[in-house]
Amino acid sequence: MRLVVDSPAVRHVEQTWPEFGRDPRHLRFGLASDGVSPYGVKSSSHSTWPVVLTNYNVPPWLASKKGFLLLSLIIPGPKKVKNIDIYLEPLVEELQQLWTGVDDVYDGRTERIGRDRWFTLKGVLLWTMHDYSEFAQVSGFQTSRYAACPTCGPALPVARSSHLSKQVYMSYSTYLPLDDPLCGTGPERNTVEPPVPLDMNWWAQRWRDVEAGHIPIERARLKQ
Secondary structure, eight states: OOSGGGSHHHHHHHHHOHHHHHOTTSEEEEEEEOOBOTTSSSOSSOOBEEEEEEETTSOTTTTTSTTTEEEEEEEOOSSOOSOTHHHHHHHHHHHHHHHHOEEEEEOOOTTOOGGGGEEEEOEEEEEEEOOHHHHHHHHOBOOSGGGOOTTTGGGOOEEEETTTTEEEEOOGGGGSOTTOGGGOSGGGOOOOOOOOOOOHHHHHHHHHHHHTTSSOHHHHTBOO
């Protein structure tokens, strides 16, 4: 993917909510977060977490440039927060309000006259951008030990190695094409199909089962 419009997320939004895609003035955002050292030194003694919104309504070569990034909040250090949801809650509420629509927004472009200058502005968060450890913080998934892969879910082939004192992930060659040389040859050839990737609908149902008390949250591989 080289352009945002080519992404599956944008196609999903335009197909599911076609009225949103018909107005190019509606906003499309990406959210990025990571820990940085505010003093410009390579040290882990202090970590500050900026949360930045990327506006994809501007040309692609400007979306990540200084002056076009929206610094929505800063999570102060010096230590990494254990529950980032507390800090993200006001931002999530504002994004939900923007998705519902903000009435009577003024469009200052000269080619629009009369009532067309005033419209209902909407926005959508397409994705989040972060490393794998921060993915667990933002999404609520567990990304370590026996639940290291949200795409595999409970089908992840994992075992505890007493010799290494850590988890090992077996049968990794099942994710390769069956004609790949790494799958082996002869009797040792891998013929096991990989597990079906889980989508967000599956995890949403999983969370509803946890809230209803059908599944303990420890078994659901989710974080509160």
